[in-house]
Amino acid sequence: MTNRTLRRLVPAQTLGLLVALCLAGAVPAASSAIAAGPIASRPRVASRAISSAGWASSNWSGYAISGSGYTSITGSWVVPSVTSSKKPTYSSSWIGIDGFNNSNLIQTGTEHDYYSGRAHYNAWWEILPAAETPIGSISVSPGDHMTASITKGAGSSWTISITDATTGGTFSTTQTYSGPQTSAEWIQEAPTVGGHTATLAHYSLTTFDPGTVNGGNPSLTASEGGVMIQQGRQVSTPSAPDGDTDGFNMAYGSAAPSPPAS
16 A cells, blocks of 8 residues: 555646647746645746547546546456656556536545665555545456446445456445546546655556447547646557547657547
């Protein structure tokens, strides 16, 4: 386990604001609730972001859709491997509801970190503002195929489920959640560790495919994709949506990968 305390979104910035701040040589001020890291420091970073996504953040990348009444989300992804690093680095792949445009969030996913001289992998679930709960019953390894779902039941009851389809390990829990249900996400994240946004681990190509929302195709569009920028450098980039608009690839760095085959 890491010394993570709380996974919180550094609010996504629109690319228009990102470009303006870069051209002015400015760095966004801290959020009233959450200290935001630098989004970008040079115009050339902004131009790369414009070509590959519709939003940017210092800790999220992937796809997020906004609307109302999101009551279920599913996702499938391949657990990436992480490269060794001199300093601790961290990454997560997950699905969730809320968090993109509000301070609530219900989510589940996998962790892929490098610290203490080796890589660490695990599954987890979380409902803000509580810290993530590791799932000891699932043993996660790079290359494993994960499937997950978050589904609203009666009242404020929600069921979180995640399965390692490669090993057969599975977990499910029913929890109380009362967020506004105004966004749904498939995300590659640099989590919060010790109160600060962690340095993103150098992860291998990650495929999110397929995904659903409210039982149907999410109909992803390129403008719903987002890149991660840390210390003035674009470090995580999604592909365009695949042909049937329910999946995408994620790559470490600034180059957008090709989308997965439909």
